[in-house]
Each structure stands twice: as structure tokens, then as C-alpha cells.
Amino acid sequence: xxxxxxxxxxxxxxxxxxxxxxxxxxxxxxxxxxxxxxxxxxxxxxxxxxxxxxxxxxxxxxxxxxxxxxxxxxxxxxxxxxxxxxxxxxxxxxxxxxxxxxxxxxxxxxxxxxxxxxxxxxxxxxxxxxxxxxxxxxxxxxxxxxxxxxxxxxxxxxxxxxxxxxxxxxxxxxxxxxxxxxxxxxxxxxxxxxxxxxxxxxxxxxxxxxxxxxxxxxxxxxxxxxxxxxxxxxxxxxxxxxxxxxxxxxxxxxxxxxxxxxxxxxxxxxxxxxxxxxxxxxxxxxxxxxxxxxxxxxxxxxxxxxxxxxxxxxxxxxxxxxxxxxxxxxxxxxxxxxxxxxxxx
Amino acid sequence: xxxxxxxxxxxxxxxxxxxxxxxxxxxxxxxxxxxxxxxxxxxxxxxxxxxxxxxxxxxxxxxxxxxxxxxxxxxxxxxxxxxxxxxxxxxxxxxxxxxxxxxxxxxxxxxxxxxxxxxxxxxxxxxxxxxxxxxxxxxxxxxxxxxxxxxxxxxxxxxxxxxxxxxxxxxxxxxxxxxxxxxxxxxxxxxxxxxxxxxxxxxxxxxxxxxxxxxxxxxxxxxxxxxxxxxxxxxxxxxxxxxxxxxxxxxxxxxxxxxxxxxxxxxxxxxxxxxxxxxxxxxxxxxxxxxxxxxxxxxxxxxxxxxxxxxxxxxxxxxxxxxxxxxxxxxxxxxxxxxxxxxxx
Numbered sequence: 001x002x003x004x005x006x007x008x009x010x011x012x013x014x015x016x017x018x019x020x021x022x023x024x025x026x027x028x029x030x031x032x033x034x035x036x037x038x039x040x041x042x043x044x045x046x047x048x049x050x051x052x053x054x055x056x057x058x059x060x061x062x063x064x065x066x067x068x069x070x071x072x073x074x075x076x077x078x079x080x081x082x083x084x085x086x087x088x089x090x091x092x093x094x095x096x097x098x099x100x101x102x103x104x105x106x107x108x109x110x111x112x113x114x115x116x117x118x119x120x121x122x123x124x125x126x127x128x129x130x131x132x133x134x135x136x137x138x139x140x141x142x143x144x145x146x147x148x149x150x151x152x153x154x155x156x157x158x159x160x161x162x163x164x165x166x167x168x169x170x171x172x173x174x175x176x177x178x179x180x181x182x183x184x185x186x187x188x189x190x191x192x193x194x195x196x197x198x199x200x201x202x203x204x205x206x207x208x209x210x211x212x213x214x215x216x217x218x219x220x221x222x223x224x225x226x227x228x229x230x231x232x233x234x235x236x237x238x239x240x241x242x243x244x245x246x247x248x249x250x251x252x253x254x255x256x257x258x259x260x261x262x263x264x265x266x267x268x269x270x271x272x273x274x275x276x277x278x279x280x281x282x283x284x285x286x287x288x289x290x291x292x293x294x295x296x297x298x299x300x301x302x303x304x305x306x307x308x309x310x311x312x313x314x315x316x317x318x319x320x321x322x323x324x325x326x327x328x329x330x331x332x333x334x335x336x337x338x339x340x341x342x343x344x345x
Numbered sequence: 346x347x348x349x350x351x352x353x354x355x356x357x358x359x360x361x362x363x364x365x366x367x368x369x370x371x372x373x374x375x376x377x378x379x380x381x382x383x384x385x386x387x388x389x390x391x392x393x394x395x396x397x398x399x400x401x402x403x404x405x406x407x408x409x410x411x412x413x414x415x416x417x418x419x420x421x422x423x424x425x426x427x428x429x430x431x432x433x434x435x436x437x438x439x440x441x442x443x444x445x446x447x448x449x450x451x452x453x454x455x456x457x458x459x460x461x462x463x464x465x466x467x468x469x470x471x472x473x474x475x476x477x478x479x480x481x482x483x484x485x486x487x488x489x490x491x492x493x494x495x496x497x498x499x500x501x502x503x504x505x506x507x508x509x510x511x512x513x514x515x516x517x518x519x520x521x522x523x524x525x526x527x528x529x530x531x532x533x534x535x536x537x538x539x540x541x542x543x544x545x546x547x548x549x550x551x552x553x554x555x556x557x558x559x560x561x562x563x564x565x566x567x568x569x570x571x572x573x574x575x576x577x578x579x580x581x582x583x584x585x586x587x588x589x590x591x592x593x594x595x596x597x598x599x600x601x602x603x604x605x606x607x608x609x610x611x612x613x614x615x616x617x618x619x620x621x622x623x624x625x626x627x628x629x630x631x632x633x634x635x636x637x638x639x640x641x642x643x644x645x646x647x648x649x650x651x652x653x654x655x656x657x658x659x660x661x662x663x664x665x666x667x668x669x670x671x672x673x674x675x676x677x678x679x680x681x682x683x684x685x686x687x688x689x690x
Contacts (some may be wrong), residue, residue, distance in 0.1 A: 024518055027522070084594060094373050096351065098359055104650050136594075137597060138592050144421070147660035152531060152538055152539040153539050153540070161527075163571070184583055186494060186497060186578070186582040186583065187580055193497060194497040194498050194577065194579050195498070197579075214604045216509060216585060217582075217586045218582065218583040218585060218586030218587035218588070218590065219586040219587065219589055219590035220586075220590075220595055221587055222587075222590060222591065223590065230581075233531070234531055234538065234539050234542075234580070235579070235580055235583055237528055237531040237563065238531065238562070238563040238576075238580055238583075238584065239563060239584070239587060240563060240566065241562045241563030241582065242567075242584060242587065242588070243563070244563075244564055244565035244585070244586070245564035245565075245566070245567060245568065246564065246591045246595075247591075247595075248569065249481075249482050249567055250591075250595045252482060254366075254599070254610065254623060254624050255622055256484070257619050257622045257623045257626065258616060258619050258620075259619075260619050260622065261618070261619070263615050263618065263619070264618075264619045266615055267614075267616035267619065268612070268616070269612075269614045270615070271603060271608065271609060271610035271612035271613070271616070273606070273608065274602055274603050274604075274606070274608070274609045274612065274613075275603075276604065277602045278598055278599060278603070281602065283597050292664075295621065319613075335400040344546075
């Protein structure tokens with residue numbers, strides 16, 4: 001595929017550390033990633049952050065916006081009431097084809113509402129889903145889990161669509177030749193689980209465009225056996241936040257127990273570089289943002305607490321999704337014929 | 346409370362490592378825990394395992410049973426078809442007041458079915474729940490999560506009953522003066538979540554016998570802020586198995602990364618005792634078994650892969666639950682008045 005230079009809108013005003021950390025991450029991405037950045041929000045605030053960095057990066061352009069949908073606001077209400085808020089202006093840049101993707105660390109519900117209203121759903125997709133890429137047992141293997149919070153109550157066909165979108169993402173962005181799909185459930189057998197799981201099992205089994213490997217129990221999610229894991233947004237959200245916390249707790253336990261005693265102090269000193277490697281593999285913050293899949297544009301929803309490195313990573317993920325034509329691939333997914341598909345970079 | 350010596354039935358035939366590891370764990374418990382053990386199953390097989398240990402422990406008695414409900418069988422069908430299977434005989438010992446509790450590492454669905462048929466539900470409890478005790482952020486603090494798999498589809502009132510049973514367990518066994526209860530959800534606000542969560546929120550808020558702290562997001566489950574966490578058995582089961590796997594993955598990452606390079610090899614050697622401490626805090630196997638709460642007897646459901654140390658721990662948990670009169674406390678819980686309750690050892 002001919003790679004066009006990606007143009008990405010970054011919502012400078014969303015998140016706990018906006019605009020400072022957002023601008024810092026965007027500047028680094030503009031300098032290092034071969035992307036053009038449209039940074040959206042309060043022009044003066046953004047300019048003063050850019051000035052702090054001193055250097056002149058050419059490929060970053062300020063697009064003014066007025067206001068922000070705050071975490072306290074009901075998403076849809078906020079998005080409708082503030083048409084010029086940074087998240088709406090960001091989505092409009094995609095709609096007007098001035099950019100191909102959006103990165104926001106703001107209210108994730110607002111990002112979804114703004115994407116739905118501004119960009120619309122992809123034809124054939126009933127509900128967009130948020131996909132999160134998790135590390136697995138294996139150092140170089142990831143798994144995409146969806147939905148992690150967009151839809152708390154799901155129908156079986158939504159989960160089937162999530163599986164299809166996850167397959168496209170896994171195949172084209174993560175470059176897995178034949179992504180193996182798993183359905184979150186409480187047992188391996190098709191008869192296990194709640195009504196949603198049982199019905200979804202049938203749909204996934206029957207869909208020729210999905211390589212359905214079967215049910216994935218909690219222990220299988222990060223086993224590396226699956227490339228795509230589907231579940232409703234309630235279960236997925238609980239899992240995502242639980243995983244983040246468990247990572248932090250593990251690091252905390254290591255930090256407490258490793259330097260215990262004299263041997264511990266000596267050993268922990270020697271092991272500093274190795275501990276850093278462990279932290280990097282465990283720490284979710286290194287991984288960037290989640291993907292809103294199913295709308296007509298690349299949308300990356302970053303964690304509210306994102307700092308510059310996460311924003312940088314989120315922009316990198318957006319660039320990859322754009323470069324691999326994920327949206328077009330999902331738009332064409334209704335006619336997906338697995339046999340004919342090849343990895344197409 | 347006057348402590349009577351606990352008498353516990355142990356299903357020798359259930360689990361991947363039965364009867365060898367089960368008998369080994371039971372012998373150790375009989376020797377170290379001041380409990381009397383009734384060990385249930387194939388007499389010859391059990392006797393030959395006991396003989397391996399050479400020493401004579403007086404307080405372990407074999408109770409013969411015929412057959413076992415296997416993992417492949419549908420729980421209720423197997424339990425009904427094999428009245429003399431080890432799990433049924435174990436439950437009958439409680440029913441006949443020859444023991445006060447059961448420990449089994451066999452088919453957990455079969456254990457539940459046998460308990461329901463053999464012991465019956467506690468009055469006022471619609472559905473028994475499986476409670477699992479998780480470690481938290483703090484070295485000396487645990488949290489009990491229920492249900493972790495008995496009920497995939499729940500009504501709000503079931504979750505309210507789970508909260509009550511968890512409160513009793515936390516108060517009397519874990520000795521938490523005023524256990525704080527959380528409801529698994531995808532956000533802190535009462536308006537968040539699926540229908541089950543929203544309705545349950547109201548019930549928990551209104552119940553004077555429950556110290557409801559509010560919604561617990563995935564990240565809050567192990568934070569130590571909550572003593573009791575309630576959710577439906579689908580979400581809880583996925584969380585439990587996910588947590589077990591994450592613990593293993595973390596240990597795997599540490600094992601891979603810590604001895605990396607020359608510094609790593611030296612440091613990891615020095616740190617061996619500390620790594621063992623980390624493993625103990627993380628490793629779920631150290632923690633024993635889950636509790637089936639809501640039936641008329643103490644039932645501990647151990648992991649199918651349990652080895653002797655887990656069985657030993659499960660017997661210890663059963664002993665504590667019996668000693669603290671958990672069943673009687675739950676039986677009386679309908680009339681619980683939080684103000685009047687004191688920690689009663």
C-alpha cells in the first residue's frame with residue numbers, strides 16, 4: 001500500500017494533565033514519527049506550552065477550539081451543548097478530511113459520542129467498541145480485547161461485529177496472519193456461561209470470516225493463545241481496570257519485598273536495569289491508548305491520567321492504524337473472504 | 346465463644362492430584378491443626394496413601410465412598426446418579442452432624458449441587474455463592490469477592506444476599522470490625538453500569554446491615570479500600586481466573602527478566618530469599634480454597650489442581666469458619682443489627 005503521511009488531530013484539552021503533557025507528547029510525535037499534528041484547543045494555552053519546548057517543529061499546527069467536555073458532564077449532553085469543544089473540533093477535522101485520526105485523553109464517553117455524531121458508524125456496525133491492546137505471556141505478542149467499556153449491555157451480534165473488527169485490527173496493524181478469536185466465558189464448553197455467551201458462541205462458530213478458537217476463560221485472556229478477545233463492555237471494562245491495578249500492585253510488592261534485608265539492598269542495587277525492564281513489560285502506561293473501532297475515522301482514547309509518553313504512543317498507534325487502512329478494511333469487512341486476504345502493508 | 350474441636354470431611358477423590366496430594370494435605374492438617382479429619386473415598390487407595398507417610402496420626406478416619414463425579418459429567422446429573430460418590434458421602438457427614446465442614450478439590454459444580462441437595466440452602470438465601478479471598482495492595486489485608494462462579498445470571502437481591510454473607514465472613518473470620526462492601530461496576534457514580542448494577546446499588550444503599558461504600562471499579566477490587574466485593578458469578582469467575590493467570594505471568598516475567606545479563610545473574614542469586622517472599626505474596630496457590638456460602642454447612646471448594654499445601658490451607662480455612670460459627674451467623678443474618686454486633690471470637 002502506498003503510505004501517505006498521516007495527519008492526526010490531537011485534543012490538547014482533554015485529560016488530567018492537559019494541555020501540558022498532551023502538547024509535550026504531540027511535539028515529540030511530530031518530531032520523531034513522520035506525522036503531521038493538528039493540535040486542537042485553546043490557542044494561547046497551547047502556544048505557551050509549545051514555546052516552553054523552545055525548538056521549532058514545523059509539522060504541528062494549532063486548530064482553535066472553544067471549551068472542553070469535562071469529566072463531570074454527561075457525555076452526550078456535553079458534546080451536544082458544546083459544538084466548539086476541542087473533542088468536537090477534532091472529530092470535525094476528520095469529517096472534513098483535514099486529518100485521518102483523533103487522539104484524546106479526555107472524557108472517553110464524550111469522545112465516543114463526538115465520534116458517533118461527527119463521523120458516524122461504519123455501515124454494518126451496530127455499536128462501536130473500545131479495543132484495548134494487552135501484553136501477553138510472551139514478550140512480543142499482544143492481544144486486543146474488545147469491548148472494554150463502550151457498551152455495558154450487548155447483543156450477540158454486537159460481539160460478532162467486535163470479533164470482526166478485532167480480526168481486521170489484529171491482521172493489518174498487529175500483522176497476525178490468521179488472528180485467533182476467543183469469547184470471554186467461564187468455561188471451555190459451548191454450553192457454558194450466560195445467555196449472551198451461549199448465543200454469541202454460535203454466531204462466532206458459524207462466521208467464515210472469523211477464526212473462532214472457542215471460549216476464553218479469565219486465565220486465557222493473556223495466555224497468548226488468542227489474538228482477539230471479545231466480551232461485553234461491562235466485563236471488558238472491569239478486566240481492563242483490574243489488569244492495570246494488578247500491574248501496579250505487583251510492582252508495589254516487588255518494590256517492598258526486593259530491597260528487604262541486607263542481601264535485598266545489595267541485590268536490588270545490582271538489579272536496577274533489570275527492574276526497569278520488568279517495569280516496562282508490566283506497566284500499562286507504556287502501551288498508550290485504546291481504540292474506538294466502528295466509526296468512520298481512527299480514534300484513540302487515551303487514559304485520563306496520560307502523560308507525554310502515553311500521548312506519544314497513542315499518536316504512534318493512530319499512525320499505524322491509518323497507515324494500514326484499518327477503517328477502510330472494516331468498511332469492507334462485510335465482504336471479507338478470509339481465504340483471499342493477505343497481509344498487505 | 347467456646348471452641349469445639351472442628352471435625353472436617355475431606356473428599357479424597359476429587360481433583361487432578363487425588364488421592365495422593367489430598368491425603369498428604371489432610372495428614373499434615375490432622376497433625377498440625379487440632380482438627381479431626383474424616384477422609385472420604387476409596388478405602389484401599391486412601392489407606393495405601395496414608396501408609397506412605399509411615400507415621401500414625403490418630404485423628405484421621407477413613408469413611409468409605411464409592412465413585413467420584415468426574416469433571417466431564419454434568420454436575421447435577423452426576424451428583425444424582427452417584428449417591429455414594431465421595432462428594433455426596435462428604436456432604437452427608439455434615440448432614441448427619443458427624444462433621445461440620447467439607448473440603449473438596451473435585452468438580453466445583455458437583456460440590457455445589459451436592460451441598461444444595463445434601464445440606465440445603467440457608468433460609469433467606471436464594472442462591473449460594475462462591476467467595477474467594479484475594480490478597481490486596483497491603484500485605485496483611487484481604488478482600489472476599491463473591492460470587493466467583495456459582496451463578497452466571499443474577500438478580501439484584503442475590504447480590505444483596507452475597508453482600509450480607511460476605512459481611513458475616515469478613516467480620517467473624519477475617520475479623521474486620523465493620524466490613525466495607527463494594528459493588529463491581531464500570532464507574533463510581535450510582536447511575537453507571539448495567540441494569541443489574543444499578544438496581545443492586547439501590548438495595549445495598551438501603552440495607553442497614555451492609556456498610557456499602559459504593560461502586561468498585563476493576564482497579565478498586567484489590568485496592569484494600571473494600572473488605573467485601575460483590576458481583577455476578579460471570580464477572581467474578583472471569584476476574585478470579587484472570588487474577589490467577591496475571592500472578593503467574595508476573596512471576597514468569599520476573600523469572601525471565603531478573604537474571605538477564607551478568608548483573609542480573611549476580612543480583613538474582615543474592616535475592617533468592619526475597620524472590621521467595623514475592624512469590625508467596627503473589628502466588629494464589631498459597632491461599633487455599635474458595636468458600637461456598639449460603640448452604641447449611643461449611644464447604645471449601647479447592648482448585649482442581651490443588652496439591653497438599655492448598656488442601657492443608659483449605660482445611661485451615663474450614664476450621665476457622667467452623668470455629669467462628671459462620672454458618673450460624675449467616676443463619677441469623679436476616680436479623681442482623683450492625684450496631685449491636687461485636688467481634689466475637
